[in-house]
Amino acid sequence: MNRKTALIILLLLTSLAGFSQISIRMFARTRPSALFLTTVSGACLLHDEAEGEVRIDAGDIVAVSMHDSRIIYRTLSGIIGAADSLTFTPVSAGTLINLRAPGSNEPEKTLEGKIKIKPFPGSLLILNITTVENCLPGVVRAEAGKYGPSDYYKAQAVVARTYIYRNIDRHQLDGYNMCDDTHCQVYPGVVTDSVIVNACRYTAGRVITDRDSLLIEAAFHGNCGGETASSAEVWLAGYPYLVRVKDPWCSYSASARWRKSISLADWNNFLMSKGITPGSEGAIYGPQEPDRRRQATRRVQGKTVTSEEMRIRFGLRSAFFSLSPAGDSIAFNGRGYGHGVGLCQDGAKHMAEKKMAYDQITAFYYPGTMIIDIKNARKPPRP
Ligand SMILES: [Zn+2]
Ligand SMILES: [Zn+2]
Incomplete structure (x- = not known):
């Protein structure tokens, strides 16, 4: 096989055209063993291999539980059955199904589809x-939250769509495409917010790719604090479009700057947990301007302390800060919210308010990328 043939085969294998159906694991965080299912509008057919089809009309409730690795179900109208698996299929396009997991603290979810x-x-x-x-x-x-302008949601829609297609086989071994938890992307079910629904429709099928039509790693965060971070510095994985960008758009937000003080006792405990003797840790108080480079890693008494470790230990809003002793406390002076890589949500929102289009927003935060139809995009080969 010559190089050209190999390349064509690779392109075919990684093509995403036709990949529009998706299976999402619901309640992935709490993994319930019982479920109440209600048809909110329309009707659906419950398919059980033994009983065949049972019609579930609007208002009927089906209680589902597990017994000896079999699925037991019982409807409000009195039908009882056991099966190895159940499928609920809507009889018409407008059918909505509500799921509630008793004993789970996850909110109920209203869903379209099977x-x-x-x-x-x-x-x-x-x-x-x-x-x-x-x-x-x-x-x-x-x-993306509530109450944003239309082009902000359009930008978030192409970001989320890009993420889904790039990660569509993340749970391949588990037998589904994605989960509804933060591990993949949070999916609360159907929403009716018309600005968001219209932003998704307007950008239908559009995704962000690099110049080779490969779907990008569409990272985003709350607020970059005036400068986004490069993925190479934060995750040790470099992408040409996840580089530092000076961001003049997010400083209006309350998240752009933060301060936090912790007691000297907490601080000394932290130092000792790192094997550092309190009182001689001067080198840890580095530059007085927040610094997010990995070089912000401080070496003290032969030990290293990273900004990320301090962020986790003290519950800081970002790892983009400076710190200094202030009497009997330690003062953190920080910027932004989140990891800082990729699209800055506060900045994107402000750009949209200033009439910037969604593709200008994504091009700003992911330099050198373009927006194309998913039919022409490819998933990067696995490393
Ligand atoms: Zn997942
Ligand atoms: Zn920003």
């Missing part, structure tokens, strides 16, 4: 079989 339930070790595997475009408004609402 619901498939199987036993999974110790819990139910609850899958929503839907399309990328149908689940996108829910993902955007969860990741």
